[in-house]
Amino acid sequence: MKASETNILKFIGGLDKVFIIPPFQRNYEWSFEQCDELFEDIINSYKTNTTHYLGNIVYYEGKNNGASFSEFILVDGQQRVTTILLLLCAIRDEMKRLNLPDENIAIRYLENDNGGDAFRVRLKQTSYDADSFNSIVKGIVTNNDKKNNIIRNYYHFIDLLRKSNLPLKGIYNTITKLEVVDVNLQIENNLEAVQTVFEKINSTGKRLTPADLIRNCLLLSNSIEEQELLYKNYWVKIERTVANENISRFARDFLVMKIFEDVEQDNIYKKFKNDYINQPENTNVEILSEMSRYSKYFAYFKFENCENYKINKLIRMLNLLKTDDLMPLYLYLFDELYENRVNELEKILNLLFDFMARYRVCAVSGGGGALRTVINQLLRKFDDGLECNYENIYFELSNSTSPAGRFPDDNEFKQALKDAVNVNYARAILIKTEEFERCNIPVDISKVTMEHLMPQTFSNWWVQYYGGEEKSKDLRNKYLNCIGNLVPMSQGYNSKNSNKPWSVKLKHLAEFNLLLLMKLQKMLDFLNGKKKI
DSSP, X not given: OEEEEEEHHHHHOSSSEEEEXXXXXXXXXXXXXXXXXXXXXXXXXXXXXXXXXXXXXXXXXXXXXXXXXXXEEEEEOHHHHHHHHHHHHHHHHHHHHTTOOOTTHIXXXXXXXXXXXXXXXXXEOOHHHHHHHHHHHTTOOOOOOTTSHHHHXXXXXXXXXXXXXXXXXXXXXXXXXXXXXXXXXXOSSOHHHHHHHHHHHHTSSSOOOHHHHHHHHHHOXXXXXXXXXXXXXXXXXXXHHHOGGGHHHHHHHHHHHHHOSOOOGGXXXXXXXXXXXXXXXXXXXXHHHHHHXXXXXXXXXXXXXXXXXXXXXXXXXXXXXXXXXXXXXXXXXXXXXXXXXXXXXXXXXXXXXXXXXXXXXXXXXXXSHHHHHHHHHXXXXXXXXXXXXXXXXXXXXXXXXXXXXXXXXXXHHHHHHHSOOOHHHHHHHHHHHHHHHTTTOOOOGGGEEEEESSOSSOOHHHHHHTTSHHXXXXXXXXXXXXXXXXXXXXXXXXXXXXXXXXXXXXXHHHHSOOHHHXXXXXXXXXXXXXXXX
């Protein structure tokens, strides 16, 4: 590693330099506030004739580096370099607008004579920002998408320059007072060293997500062409499938499925790197290929977008029960069964719904740790050769030595239903029961909410109906969230019912076409002596 002090323009300037932002790095993210701070530092340096430290710029030389051409792959500092170049573009364009000499800014700092069209622009951006940045550098801004930070900040610098009322040449010359530390990692094929530096540098700045670090580790190469191929062929597909904000969670569930161990949020990257990436039998291409394949199954559950209607309906029901802890098992099951044995998969998902409904309502375990242990044990048995089918999964869950792995029996389940039940769990159970009563004619989950027949807030009518303040309070505490007081209903009817008297509620119940409510109506009529069941 070699570090030396210089100013930002000396670092950027010179003949035939290309700075490359690797495809796995973040897109340009600087805000107006950060640009304002930089501009204020430049103005202060201009007025006081002092230098200002801008920060470190860390890079390593690409394999295309040669005697007549220098290729630098940026590890840290790409946001600062991009911002300085945007400011230079704004100064150049304002000088042209005012018919002032533009100081050859483009030739000195923005473009190269050599390198062909691919490296004509001195800073090669990520694919997301490349078109916007290149158009600004070339002075042909056609993309006026103000949502893109590259475009927004370029125009923001134009505004700042005009409002400053300071000579453009003076501001331009002051940029030479921005000092940086030029850090050349001087590695050849030691990419592990680059990754280590990347981890340590970014641990002190804006905290990177596990997904950021995993992406960097899997795509790191001293060949920018190889990086771009891996990024476009695999990582972009993962991003598009599960969305950026979900990649860390997907990576965790994927890893658990592979190593059969629970992984804490703060330890995702370390475990992924040490226990999976660094294993000799796993190549980066193989890992990326597998992650790309499994990402589709993760998205099925995250976005409920499976193309198989029956399977997607089961996914939506399982999501009502909040079964995220089962995601590693879901990934395995879908990869094994979805394409070739979808009927078996449907049976297993129904089984898991039954298991999780009882697990949730009976509150078998105080937390998810015990459940995750059971799932990991099951995955390990599959890896050891246990055939993946309904019977084996039912046997393993029913005979688990962990309390969280057993099926609560019918008596325990019935008793728990009489007590307080989470509204989402009640909704899932009642909708499933309704479909069973209708011989699996589907119910539209999105249109069904839970109604409290005895309302959550008592009006005077309800207080008097139940014999006064104290008795009504006791009844409400005992029965408010039990199955029976919780009933399925559409949002519209739910709003109509509110805390209205029984006579109004019963009328609305009779209008709503659900078999469970029709049976409830008969029961209430029987209790009132109106008709026999």
